[in-house]
Amino acid sequence: xxxxxxxxxxxxxxxxxxxxxxxxxxxxxxxxxxxxxxxxxxxxxxxxxxxxxxxxxxxxxxxxxxxxxxxxxxxxxxxxxxxxxxxxxxxxxxxxxxxxxxxxxxxxxxxxxxxxxxxxxxxxxxxxxxxxxxxxxxxxxxxxxxxxxxxxxxxxxxxxxxxxxxxxxxxxxxxxxxxxxxxxxxxxxxxxxxxxxxxxxxxxxxxxxxxxxxxxxxxxxxxxxxxxxxxxxxxxxxxxxxxxxxxxxxxxxxxxxxxxxxxxxxxxxxxxxxxxxxxxxxxxxxxxxxxxxxxxxxxxxxxxxxxxxxxxxxxxxxxxxxxxxxxxxxxxxxxxxxxxxxxxxxxxxxxxxxxxxxxxxxxxxxxxxxxxxxxxxxxxxxxxxxxxxxxxxxxxxxxxxxxxxxxxxxxxxxxxxxxxxxxxxxxxxxxxxxxxxxxxxxxxxxxxxxxxxxxxxxxxxxxxxxxxxxxxxxxxxxxxxx
Numbered sequence: 001x002x003x004x005x006x007x008x009x010x011x012x013x014x015x016x017x018x019x020x021x022x023x024x025x026x027x028x029x030x031x032x033x034x035x036x037x038x039x040x041x042x043x044x045x046x047x048x049x050x051x052x053x054x055x056x057x058x059x060x061x062x063x064x065x066x067x068x069x070x071x072x073x074x075x076x077x078x079x080x081x082x083x084x085x086x087x088x089x090x091x092x093x094x095x096x097x098x099x100x101x102x103x104x105x106x107x108x109x110x111x112x113x114x115x116x117x118x119x120x121x122x123x124x125x126x127x128x129x130x131x132x133x134x135x136x137x138x139x140x141x142x143x144x145x146x147x148x149x150x151x152x153x154x155x156x157x158x159x160x161x162x163x164x165x166x167x168x169x170x171x172x173x174x175x176x177x178x179x180x181x182x183x184x185x186x187x188x189x190x191x192x193x194x195x196x197x198x199x200x201x202x203x204x205x206x207x208x209x210x211x212x213x214x215x216x217x218x219x220x221x222x223x224x225x226x227x228x229x230x231x232x233x234x235x236x237x238x239x240x241x242x243x244x245x246x247x248x249x250x251x252x253x254x255x256x257x258x259x260x261x262x263x264x265x266x267x268x269x270x271x272x273x274x275x276x277x278x279x280x281x282x283x284x285x286x287x288x289x290x291x292x293x294x295x296x297x298x299x300x301x302x303x304x305x306x307x308x309x310x311x312x313x314x315x316x317x318x319x320x321x322x323x324x325x326x327x328x329x330x331x332x333x334x335x336x337x338x339x340x341x342x343x344x345x346x347x348x349x350x351x352x353x354x355x356x357x358x359x360x361x362x363x364x365x366x367x368x369x370x371x372x373x374x375x376x377x378x379x380x381x382x383x384x385x386x387x388x389x390x391x392x393x394x395x396x397x398x399x400x401x402x403x404x405x406x407x408x409x410x411x412x413x414x415x416x417x418x419x420x421x422x423x424x425x426x427x428x429x430x431x432x433x434x435x436x437x438x439x440x441x442x443x444x445x446x447x448x449x450x451x452x453x454x455x456x457x458x459x460x461x462x463x464x465x466x467x468x469x470x471x472x473x474x475x476x477x478x479x480x481x482x
């Protein structure tokens with residue numbers, strides 16, 4: 001969820017797609033009635049591709065047309081059942097076809113008799129990507145000041161609007177597209193597999209087309225009735241406390257950083273008093289300035305997974321002794337990567353209209369007061385969204401989903417982006433559900449135990465027999481100490 005919520009982590013969960021390009025232009029299949037053979041990067045087996053032409057505005061059939069790119073990884077056994085696994089990506093703003101190799105590996109156990117369906121949502125990948133570059137190579141230090149530079153976002157909206165009606169790029173429209181693709185390909189009900197912001201997409205689709213879903217996997221679920229930036233500050237503080245406690249309980253970490261909590265408080269105090277300076281090669285200035293909000297937001301992005309959290313004690317200590325360079329370099333590196341990982345035009349179209357528009361001042365003050373992150377992330381998104389085109393949502397959009405579709409919820413107890421209470425909040429409306437906590441794991445992570453349970457779930461089409469399932473904890477990676 002940028003979020004991009006954690007675009008800083010490039011390790012290929014559903015939230016984080018790798019930027020790839022189809023080795024065969026998808027448009028070459030545009031005239032075909034069905035699927036044509038194509039090759040996808042890092043996928044050995046031949047795939048099947050086509051595009052489906054749809055109106056940009058479903059209410060105006062004579063208006064602008066979109067071509068939605070579709071790729072299918074055929075069942076390896078040669079005879080596919082009618083219920084493929086449909087991968088719904090997160091971000092929002094990630095494209096699905098780029099993640100083909102990862103999907104093939106993740107669903108290896110089920111590929112003998114099921115296709116994998118990958119649809120680049122409108123505004124992503126090969127479906128009219130609304131790509132915007134927020135990182136300015138001529139002024140890299142701008143990314144050290146702002147997560148979402150307002151002037152750059154405004155220019156993004158101007159450029160994207162030249163070829164797209166940005167009011168039509170919401171999950172309601174994306175869900176409608178998926179349904180049209182399903183029908184065009186002749187599939188029956190889908191086995192949806194979604195993670196992070198993709199779970200919001202999944203919930204919209206499940207409510208609009210309940211008969212079109214056989215099963216749903218929701219990993220690191222995002223509530224539909226809570227504007228996502230709002231809980232970030234308290235979630236960050238809660239996970240940071242766990243990190244400090246884990247370091248104190250770890251012999252190597254506690255020996256290297258015996259006063260971690262104290263050092264952290266001093267780092268925050270320095271940021272509050274005067275900010276910090278760092279020296280980063282290639283930014284056009286001998287020193288760059290760091291403010292508390294930008295540092296806190298980057299720390300927050302590190303908390304999505306134990307693998308990236310493990311460096312935080314070392315980073316805090318480096319800042320405490322006056323070396324802010326690793327933090328500045330990390331912020332700039334992630335800012336560069338974000339542009340290739342997300343289609344920011346779609347990111348803003350969704351988050352501005354489906355989250356930021358529902359923020360209320362009293363709640364912002366209540367949820368951010370006396371926290372490390374404060375209201376920085378929220379104010380950044382509000383400023384970025386101020387002039388973004390406004391979309392209309394269905395009247396029931398933010399009502400929590402109630403459904404009997406068999407659904408498997410998987411959450412990590414070390415996830416700094418989507419806390420465990422998110423799952424409890426969403427799952428109440430799902431009468432046929434199983435909730436699995438992956439201990440020692442973070443945002444949208446996957447393991448062999450979850451893979452086996454998912455295989456059982458999809459093959460049976462029911463959560464029966466999974467209710468008492470538990471997975472062994474995943475060992476936490478060692479903390480960096482030097």
